Amino acid sequence: MAPVQAQAVTVTSDSSIVPEKIRDGIDLEINGEHYRHTGDPQMPLLWYLRDVLRLTGTKYGGEHGQNGADLVLLDGKAVSAIDQPMTKLAGRQVVTVEGLAGNDGSLHPVQQAFVDEDAIGCGYCTPGWLIAAVDLLRRKPNPGDDDIDRLPNLCRCGCQTRVRSAIKRVAAGKAGQP
Amino acid sequence: MSNDRTTVHNQIRLSRRRFLQVLAGTAGALVVGIRMADAADAPLPLAMLGDTFNDLGAYVRIDADGNVLIGARDPDTGTGVATSLPRIIADELDADWNRVSVVSLGLGVTDNNGQPRWTYGRQIGGSGGSIPAAWNDLRHVGALARWLLLQAAARRLGLPASNLRCDAGTVIAPDGRRFTYGSLAADASKIALPASVPLLKNAANYHLIGKPVGDVDARAIVTGLTRYAIDEHYGDELIAVLAHCPWPDGTLAQIDTTDTLAVKGVLKVVQLKPEPGQPLGSTVIAPAVAVLAVDTWSALQGREKLKLEWKPGASGGESSNALEQQASALLAGKTDPTTRVRNDGDVEAAGKKAARRLEATYFQPWLGHVTAEPMNCLVRLDKDRASLVVPTQAPQKAWAVVQRLTGLSPAQIDIRVPRVGGGYGRRLDHDYVAEAVMVAKAVDKPVRLMWTREEDFDHDYYQSGSVHHLSVVLDRKRQLLGWNQRMASASALAHRNTPDNRLWTSELHADQLPAALVPNYRSDWYALNSAMPRGPMRGMPHTSNAFAVESFIDEIAHSMKEDPLVTHLRMLGEPRELPLSVGGTFNTGRLANVLKLVADRIEWKNWLHSVNGLGIACWHIDGAYVAHAIEVAMQNQKLVIQRVVCAADVGRVINPLGLEGQLAGATLDALSTALNLAITFKDGLIQQHNYKDYPLASMAQLPNAVEVIVVPADDRPPAGASFLAMPTAAPALANAVFRASAVRVRRLPLMKELLRML
Ligand code: FES
Numbered sequence: 001m002a003p004v005q006a007q008a009v010t011v012t013s014d015s016s017i018v019p020e021k022i023r024d025g026i027d028l029e030i031n032g033e034h035y036r037h038t039g040d041p042q043m044p045l046l047w048y049l050r051d052v053l054r055l056t057g058t059k060y061g062g063e064h065g066q067n068g069a070d071l072v073l074l075d076g077k078a079v080s081a082i083d084q085p086m087t088k089l090a091g092r093q094v095v096t097v098e099g100l101a102g103n104d105g106s107l108h109p110v111q112q113a114f115v116d117e118d119a120i121g122c123g124y125c126t127p128g129w130l131i132a133a134v135d136l137l138r139r140k141p142n143p144g145d146d147d148i149d150r151l152p153n154l155c156r157c158g159c160q161t162r163v164r165s166a167i168k169r170v171a172a173g174k175a176g177q178p
Numbered sequence: 179m180s181n182d183r184t185t186v187h188n189q190i191r192l193s194r195r196r197f198l199q200v201l202a203g204t205a206g207a208l209v210v211g212i213r214m215a216d217a218a219d220a221p222l223p224l225a226m227l228g229d230t231f232n233d234l235g236a237y238v239r240i241d242a243d244g245n246v247l248i249g250a251r252d253p254d255t256g257t258g259v260a261t262s263l264p265r266i267i268a269d270e271l272d273a274d275w276n277r278v279s280v281v282s283l284g285l286g287v288t289d290n291n292g293q294p295r296w297t298y299g300r301q302i303g304g305s306g307g308s309i310p311a312a313w314n315d316l317r318h319v320g321a322l323a324r325w326l327l328l329q330a331a332a333r334r335l336g337l338p339a340s341n342l343r344c345d346a347g348t349v350i351a352p353d354g355r356r357f358t359y360g361s362l363a364a365d366a367s368k369i370a371l372p373a374s375v376p377l378l379k380n381a382a383n384y385h386l387i388g389k390p391v392g393d394v395d396a397r398a399i400v401t402g403l404t405r406y407a408i409d410e411h412y413g414d415e416l417i418a419v420l421a422h423c424p425w426p427d428g429t430l431a432q433i434d435t436t437d438t439l440a441v442k443g444v445l446k447v448v449q450l451k452p453e454p455g456q457p458l459g460s461t462v463i464a465p466a467v468a469v470l471a472v473d474t475w476s477a478l479q480g481r482e483k484l485k486l487e488w489k490p491g492a493s494g495g496e497s498s499n500a501l502e503q504q505a506s507a508l509l510a511g512k513t514d515p516t517t518r519v520r521n522d523g524d525v526e527a528a529g530k531k532a533a534r535r536l537e538a539t540y541f542q543p544w545l546g547h548v549t550a551e552p553m554n555c556l557v558r559l560d561k562d563r564a565s566l567v568v569p570t571q572a573p574q575k576a577w578a579v580v581q582r583l584t585g586l587s588p589a590q591i592d593i594r595v596p597r598v599g600g601g602y603g604r605r606l607d608h609d610y611v612a613e614a615v616m617v618a619k620a621v622d623k624p625v626r627l628m629w630t631r632e633e634d635f636d637h638d639y640y641q642s643g644s645v646h647h648l649s650v651v652l653d654r655k656r657q658l659l660g661w662n663q664r665m666a667s668a669s670a671l672a673h674r675n676t677p678d679n680r681l682w683t684s685e686l687h688a689d690q691l692p693a694a695l696v697p698n699y700r701s702d703w704y705a706l707n708s709a710m711p712r713g714p715m716r717g718m719p720h721t722s723n724a725f726a727v728e729s730f731i732d733e734i735a736h737s738m739k740e741d742p743l744v745t746h747l748r749m750l751g752e753p754r755e756l757p758l759s760v761g762g763t764f765n766t767g768r769l770a771n772v773l774k775l776v777a778d779r780i781e782w783k784n785w786l787h788s789v790n791g792l793g794i795a796c797w798h799i800d801g802a803y804v805a806h807a808i809e810v811a812m813q814n815q816k817l818v819i820q821r822v823v824c825a826a827d828v829g830r831v832i833n834p835l836g837l838e839g840q841l842a843g844a845t846l847d848a849l850s851t852a853l854n855l856a857i858t859f860k861d862g863l864i865q866q867h868n869y870k871d872y873p874l875a876s877m878a879q880l881p882n883a884v885e886v887i888v889v890p891a892d893d894r895p896p897a898g899a900s901f902l903a904m905p906t907a908a909p910a911l912a913n914a915v916f917r918a919s920a921v922r923v924r925r926l927p928l929m930k931e932l933l934r935m936l
Contacts, residue, residue, distance in 0.1 A: 040442070040475065047475040056409035057402020060552070062631025066869040069550060097402035111400040118392040118835055121843050122256030123399035124550035124599030130400060149878035156550055156600055156874060157256045158846030161883050162839065
């Protein structure tokens with residue numbers, strides 16, 4: 001088959017042909033990529049991530065994100081993805097657990113510290129802890145036990161003590177070290 | 179199905195029912211597996227080998243490039259078996275762990291004249307049995323693969339295999355020449371099998387077993403790439419969310435779906451009913467209405483708009499309070515127990531010789547499972563095939579539900595089991611699988627069924643509350659002369675085809691402390707009847723009994739003004755092996771040892787003088803031993819858990835890091851439960867619908883660390899440990915609270931009772 005040749009088109013300013021308007025949508029940035037949501041503006045971010053984008057690292061925990069499994073960073077702050085309707089997110093930046101590692105696959109220090117400490121039970125709650133920890137360490141690079149105590153996450157498998165060690169490991173600059 | 183890319187070789191008998199089997203995979207791969215005996219003479223389906231694991235029970239695959247793929251057969255619900263089972267195989271194989279990847283095997287089933295044949299044998303997660311079973315059979319898989327590789331190298335070198343050795347994925351000749359496993363795999367797969375099973379390694383040569391290693395899925399988990407069942411897709415599936423009847427035995431009186439069907443994206447509403455005559459856990463848990471939509475958000479909105487009127491059944495009259503009163507009345511009355519579980523010596527006669535007697539009653543609430551990943555199931559039904567992704571602890575039981583509802587033959591049912599977001603016994607039941615299949619039958623599309631968190635709280639197979647009445651008599655020398663435990667609860671085995679005379683087995687353990695240590699010992703179980711669904715729960719019945727027994731021993735010590743460690747050690751007596759009624763033995767010395775270890779670590783000798791409160795407790799489960807020592811402080815009305823020490827003796831340890839995680843995790847789970855958790859119901863309605871009503875402990879309420887001591891015990895095979903640390907945490911806590919506050923908490927959850935009594 002012969003390659004299709006590009007054809008020059010002359011567009012004049014008084015053309016009566018108006019290009020079809022691109023559908024209205026909500027533009028936002030997720031893990032550094034641009035997305036436009038054109039569905040129900042009331043759809044919570046959680047379902048947009050999980051059902052539409054198939055970014056399933058952010059977990060469903062419950063209504064109002066009571067166990068912290070659905071935390072994401074919204075403009076750098078940890079929030080429950082189920083409590084964020086898409087309509088509030090125009091022009092904003094979201095980072096999910098999938099967006100923590102570097103493009104070269106290098107783990108974020110918090111991720112690395114969780115691996116180092118084996119701070120994982122079933123692992124379902126882990127993405128939420130990671131986001132909460134990143135948020136905490138941004139606010140307090142050297143958090144005390146009281147600060148760690150205030151993390152909102154719940155874990156039935158009992159990985160809290162190892163999570164605490166992992167956060168302290170990051171603060172001490174020891175992520176990735178033996 | 180035939181496939182000329184692969185050749186079936188010989189097989190060796192491993193035990194009466196199990197065979198080792200070797201296959202040559204594509205591209206020079208060596209594959210070794212275990213098959214069950216009844217498959218021996220049937221033609222073998224050989225599809226797919228080389229691309230993925232097939233249904234032959236393949237566990238190890240060594241590729242020509244040296245990569246080793248090992249299958250994990252038991253679902254990993256957070257117990258670490260996806261790491262520890264492959265480690266057992268890899269050690270025997272002398273594999274280089276850095277070259278090993280692990281895949282979860284999914285359900286292994288083939289057709290045996292219409293009956294299922296389980297190609298991987300046992301496949302259960304979270305029961306504490308995974309490692310002991312793997313120790314018995316999976317080691318042989320690694321040993322056979324290693325033997326074949328050695329033979330292949332021996333032929334290539336023209337040397338006897340006995341002159342060669344293996345190290346980290348290489349065979350090494352005496353002159354230093356080396357062959358990687360990858361370079362030998364193709365030849366090895368063509369070697370005839372030995373007449374008998376190759377010898378297992380000498381334990382001195384273990385290079386992975388006993389060494390700490392992190393979870394194989396850790397990297398995938400922290401990057402958010404691990405797919406749980408709830409994250410899986412078949413591309414075009416519909417989402418189904420449910421509204422269940424609040425009463426398991428209720429009925430749907432009225433339904434109006436007009437507004438629901440008006441929601442954009444909602445396609446259909448389907449009604450579900452429990453199938454009469456089916457045991458609990460294999461059919462729908464309560465009548466339900468499923469809303470099907472193109473995505474979760476539309477389905478949830480549609481569910482909101484349902485107009486439903488439910489009518490209660492007989493359970494509508496039940497309340498947890500009334501059940502507890504019934505339990506107390508039963509124990510106070512003169513009626514015979516439902517089952518006399520154990521009766522050594524003569525408890526009545528012993529009572530007459532008593533120098534000292536004591537009694538106490540302990541109360542424990544109903545509990546829920548609250549798995550992090552709510553119930554869900556992905557299913558696609560074709561005319562001749564059912565494909566499912568199921569978050570289950572027992573894929574064979576899930577299979578039975580699918581088979582019953584579809585009528586498909588065994589091998590037409592394909593069940594994948596990814597990593598599971600918590601089990602704790604909830605996923606030994608498969609009501610959600612029945613629901614998913616029923617819904618998929620009503621639409622012509624794949625379906626992903628998903629429970630909301632509220633549904634998950636409101637519709638569980640709960641742990642029954644219980645009342646324990648304990649009485650003891652001691653002689654003048656402070657020896658326990660008689661012990662009488664009477665317990666009332668609603669059996670977790672009721673309505674599950676369990677014979678009446680076995681219903682007690684989920685509630686009491688015949689060998690639990692201090693059985694066999696007291697000459698006159700009796701334990702009685704009284705059945706409560708309840709329509710509230712119940713089922714298996716992590717750590718039960720040990721957790722509820724250990725709270726009563728180990729609190730009571732502390733009370734006995736206090737009544738004698740004695741150090742409870744001394745009381746415990748006197749009770750345990752000389753180190754000796756006592757027979758267990760279920761087989762195996764109870765070694766009193768090992769139990770005393772873990773108790774002394776935690777006492778030493780927490781500096782128990784200060785217990786009387788400490789301003790903080792110290793408490794200890796110990797327990798044994800089928801040849802595994804555990805103890806806790808806990809230090810608490812009362813700061814105004816606030817309880818602070820300062821230190822927690824846990825010691826365990828579980829025989830040989832496969833992965834110390836994993837074991838430590840299991841012991842610490844179970845400790846924290848047990849503390850979280852004991853501190854705050856209770857399920858209650860009134861008029862048959864569960865009163866806890868979300869985490870705020872059922873508050874798992876926050877970081878702040880839990881100790882900052884759990885100090886774990888693992889007793890070296892390589893002289894014994896490994897025992898299961900996934901729930902070993904649950905039973906002793908709560909009594910050690912309550913005993914510590916007593917020392918710190920002078921309040922004896924005999925009712926859980928502890929915080930509520932403590933605040934009431936302070
Ligand atoms: S690791 Fe399972 S709930 Fe946290």
